[in-house]
Amino acid sequence: MRAPTYNGAMYIDSHCHINFPDLAVRMPEILAKMAENKVTHALCVSVDLPDFPQVRALAEQYPHIFASVGVHPDYEDTPEPTVEQLVELSQHPKIVAIGETGLDYYRLEGDLEWQRARFRNHIRASRITRKPLIIHTRAASADTIRILQEEGAGTDQGGVAGVMHCFTESLEVAEAAIAMGFYISFSGIVTFKSAKDLQAVARVVPLERMLIETDSPYLAPVPFRGRTNEPGYVMHIAEYIATLKDVPLAEVARQTSANFFKLFQFAQP
Numbered sequence: 001m002r003a004p005t006y007n008g009a010m011y012i013d014s015h016c017h018i019n020f021p022d023l024a025v026r027m028p029e030i031l032a033k034m035a036e037n038k039v040t041h042a043l044c045v046s047v048d049l050p051d052f053p054q055v056r057a058l059a060e061q062y063p064h065i066f067a068s069v070g071v072h073p074d075y076e077d078t079p080e081p082t083v084e085q086l087v088e089l090s091q092h093p094k095i096v097a098i099g100e101t102g103l104d105y106y107r108l109e110g111d112l113e114w115q116r117a118r119f120r121n122h123i124r125a126s127r128i129t130r131k132p133l134i135i136h137t138r139a140a141s142a143d144t145i146r147i148l149q150e151e152g153a154g155t156d157q158g159g160v161a162g163v164m165h166c167f168t169e170s171l172e173v174a175e176a177a178i179a180m181g182f183y184i185s186f187s188g189i190v191t192f193k194s195a196k197d198l199q200a201v202a203r204v205v206p207l208e209r210m211l212i213e214t215d216s217p218y219l220a221p222v223p224f225r226g227r228t229n230e231p232g233y234v235m236h237i238a239e240y241i242a243t244l245k246d247v248p249l250a251e252v253a254r255q256t257s258a259n260f261f262k263l264f265q266f267a268q269p
């Protein structure tokens, strides 16, 4: 595996959904904005099995786009993935992660045992394939951490850990995840004026454990808040974090990019 090389500042969007219709129809524009803002790579994250072929196709078409395979916890009426299916679909050089998966007790109510069972299947697939997990957690952090521990997701238990994506939880949750070997990924939410608690967390999380993401088309960062988000905007999140932590922007760019390559275990193309 070749070590990544850096050509000045570069940014990586560790989580986006550019296969969603709003973005997919504007692909040339999206790629041009990435180039303009020195966003060199993006990870297009799978949310269900029916859309997975499109996600994979984007990764096959563009050298700097990578992809994952998984079924999002908010997708209730969708084919349920087995461990075997997840393992098989991930056997592809551009599929670098399992997810997004996790728990969401905010969007859905009632008996969510199916969410927890689905989550466990993803963790088992990650342990088998040695591909890291992309974790979505909302209003469910205690169960998320508990199940990750029960299934041995962390590097401390023989797993390969992964990333807590679009992090909005407490410092305590961040520290529990970091202790298991996870990275913490900050989205445009950290740039919002109201996000004081999250900004306090981002100030403390070491750069060595941090990733940045757009989660586009959602959650555009300031100054684009409310508009359709896209991978090129990830640079504004890096700028915000550099100011927040009082470190050079180039350092945020370099370290978050190095973290990305290390976590997803691939050489820079």
Ligand SMILES: [Zn+2]
Residues within 6 Å of the ligand: 100, 136, 165, 166
């Ligand atoms: Zn998510």
Ligand SMILES: [Zn+2]
Residues within 6 Å of the ligand: 015, 016, 017, 045, 100, 215
């Ligand atoms: Zn997502």
